[in-house]
Amino acid sequence: MLHDFLPNILSGMVITLSVGIASLLMALLLGLAGAAAKLSKSRWLVGIATLYTTVIRGVPDLVLMLLIFYGGQTLLNDLAPRLGFADAININPFVAGVMTIGFIFGAYLTETFRGAIMAIPAGQREAGIAYGMSTVQVFARITLPQLVRFALPGFQNNWLVLVKSTALVSVIGLDDMMFRAGLAAGATREPFIFYTAAAILYLAITTVSILLLQMVGKRYSIGVKAAQL
Amino acid sequence: MNFEAINESLPLYFSGTLTTLKLLVVSLVGGLAVALPLGVMRASPKAWLSRPVWGFTYVIRGTPMLVQLFLIYYGLAQFEWMRESIFWLWFKSAWFCAMLAFAVNTCAYTTEIIAGAIKATHAGELEAARSMGMSRRTVLWRILLPSALRRALPAYSNEAIMMLHGTSLASVVTLVDLTGAAREMNSRFYLPFEAFVTAGVFYLALTFILVGAFRAAENRWLIHLKPRQ
Numbered sequence: 001m002l003h004d005f006l007p008n009i010l011s012g013m014v015i016t017l018s019v020g021i022a023s024l025l026m027a028l029l030l031g032l033a034g035a036a037a038k039l040s041k042s043r044w045l046v047g048i049a050t051l052y053t054t055v056i057r058g059v060p061d062l063v064l065m066l067l068i069f070y071g072g073q074t075l076l077n078d079l080a081p082r083l084g085f086a087d088a089i090n091i092n093p094f095v096a097g098v099m100t101i102g103f104i105f106g107a108y109l110t111e112t113f114r115g116a117i118m119a120i121p122a123g124q125r126e127a128g129i130a131y132g133m134s135t136v137q138v139f140a141r142i143t144l145p146q147l148v149r150f151a152l153p154g155f156q157n158n159w160l161v162l163v164k165s166t167a168l169v170s171v172i173g174l175d176d177m178m179f180r181a182g183l184a185a186g187a188t189r190e191p192f193i194f195y196t197a198a199a200i201l202y203l204a205i206t207t208v209s210i211l212l213l214q215m216v217g218k219r220y221s222i223g224v225k226a227a228q229l
Numbered sequence: 230m231n232f233e234a235i236n237e238s239l240p241l242y243f244s245g246t247l248t249t250l251k252l253l254v255v256s257l258v259g260g261l262a263v264a265l266p267l268g269v270m271r272a273s274p275k276a277w278l279s280r281p282v283w284g285f286t287y288v289i290r291g292t293p294m295l296v297q298l299f300l301i302y303y304g305l306a307q308f309e310w311m312r313e314s315i316f317w318l319w320f321k322s323a324w325f326c327a328m329l330a331f332a333v334n335t336c337a338y339t340t341e342i343i344a345g346a347i348k349a350t351h352a353g354e355l356e357a358a359r360s361m362g363m364s365r366r367t368v369l370w371r372i373l374l375p376s377a378l379r380r381a382l383p384a385y386s387n388e389a390i391m392m393l394h395g396t397s398l399a400s401v402v403t404l405v406d407l408t409g410a411a412r413e414m415n416s417r418f419y420l421p422f423e424a425f426v427t428a429g430v431f432y433l434a435l436t437f438i439l440v441g442a443f444r445a446a447e448n449r450w451l452i453h454l455k456p457r458q
Contacts, residue, residue: 055429059436060396060408061394062394062400063397064429066415067422071421071422074420074421075422160291164293164294165293167296171295171401185303190307191304192305193307195296195299199292199297199300202293203291206291207291
């Protein structure tokens with residue numbers, strides 16, 4: 001029974017991973033922008049970024065996802081005729097999922113990046129500027145490499161939670177791994193087997209992620225002495 | 230914004246809030262009660278005690294809570310012996326399955342939090358207690374746990390908030406919690422914006438209350454670790 005549906009579920013895993021990676025890219029951009037805004041001198045930027053991280057982290061993913069999927073759809077239905085589209089535009093669950101998850105984890109990554117940037121002594125940036133580097137050069141040569149090092153543990157956490165939240169897009173109808181496991185469960189009346197299969201595949205994704213990020217962590221902490229008691 | 234419809238649905242939201250809180254309290258209390266002994270085992274230097282607990286937390290923390298919920302609610306129904314056993318009275322109810330899934334999930338995370346706090350205990354604290362002539366059991370109850378559980382508070386407050394948001398999954402298995410109330414309002418009036426924004430405001434309020442409660446708890450029990458002014 002299982003091997004009839006396994007290829008189907010495995011191709012659902014590709015969708016799960018695509019949603020995860022696409023939303024991660026969006027979250028990375030939002031996170032960097034959010035951290036820059038929170039650390040900026042403009043009171044407006046700090047206020048907006050604080051509002052963003054507080055509201056997003058205070059509301060469940062599922063509610064935000066339903067809001068963007070159903071609410072965004074009615075908004076588009078209202079807007080489409082005014083913008084001159086004859087037909088209604090339909091939000092596709094993939095786009096809604098990526099937008100929601102990217103938006104949510106942008107808020108979490110904002111905090112991760114903010115902490116990492118604050119962990120870099122200000123003197124290093126000042127020294128870079130004193131050597132005549134531009135702010136872009138200071139960011140690329142001094143801040144970014146260390147940012148990666150300091151942000152990795154938090155980033156690993158954020159990514160693992162993100163992958164697991166992609167399971168929620170099955171609720172709004174995206175045919176990811178979870179959705180296909182559900183279909184197979186319904187067709188065969190063997191839900192235990194198929195949800196267990198899904199669980200094992202999620203566990204595989206998290207395990208591989210942890211191993212890969214450990215390698216990245218080693219690469220980026222070259223030259224740092226580990227503290228030992 | 231259609232405030233009339235929101236106003237009309239408020240009773241639905243209040244009963245949903247009650248459901249959400251019930252789910253939250255039962256799963257947090259149940260999860261914490263089991264996590265205490267598991268956390269102590271996980272922090273033990275004996276591999277036969279700590280490894281099995283690690284396996285449990287690794288699997289639970291590596292898979293989405295939605296999968297765990299579906300495994301319990303839909304998965305177990307696959308088995309004939311399950312449907313004929315006396316446990317079926319419980320397992321056929323969405324209430325019980327949701328509470329069990331949430332409790333098991335939070336138990337795994339809480340176990341790691343408690344184990345981390347125990348491992349971070351200063352060795353001198355325990356040596357001093359032993360040299361005062363306390364037995365291992367007394368040290369555990371009088372020194373180790375009071376000290377470690379306090380230091381676990383900040384991490385545990387995060388977990389409690391994650392759980393508050395996690396309970397929104399209950400709406401997927403037919404329970405009418407806050408998210409379920411929003412979905413019901415949406416299907417009644419077809420006003421997704423109003424429905425989900427209202428739920429979001431409710432969740433935000435609950436989150437702030439939880440954060441405030443934990444801050445008060447930290448001021449009560451963790452005051453000795455506050456930075457001095």
